[in-house]
Amino acid sequence: QNFQIPCSQYIFEVGMEPGLEIINFSTLSLVTLSKTNQLGPYLAGLIEGDGSIIVPNKPKSPSGALNRGSFEICFHIKDYPLAEYIRLIIGGFIRVRGQACILCIKNKEDVLLLITLINGYMRTPKIEALHRLINWYNNRYNTKIPLIGLDESPLQSNSWLSGMLDADGGFYLNWAINKNGLPITLQYYLRISQRKFYHRWRSRQLCR
8 A cells, every 4th residue: 555645845655565564663762773773864864854964164163163063953842851862872962942952963073973874864955964064074174974875765674764753743643524423534644844945955966
């Protein structure tokens, strides 16, 4: 059977083959994900859903401090335990702003670790920002991190969708009611909201 994932601007269609084994990532801890090479895809989905990849335009800030490329991942304040759990694994610090908490990864070693984890698992145009960050680190620190393209493997092959859903997804149930006010059909769907266009995306080559 096929099911659709309605989005605010476009629709993903995901095909499910009969007999396909579904991995229940919600039952796995982040430590388990790291041991099974699933932590990288999960974090890539999380960052593509509600994260920012920050690439400096200038070597130094107005105060004279050295600028560094960094990551920020936004969570609802209710998800603070998840943000803290991720921080314990990959480093960084957490800022609380109103009903949101932001995991900031700015330390050079932590940023390089996160780049290594998610490189090769990006699936959206936000890969452009990751590649700019990689180029920035390669030029600044003479590293040789490769620019790996979009992950075109099936969605069920890794934990990327789990991270994306944790960031920007929702599950919904609707009852279809007949004229007598009785429920006759249960409709269920999964919604992921994302921008239709990425403002810095200059080429569609990677999406083809």
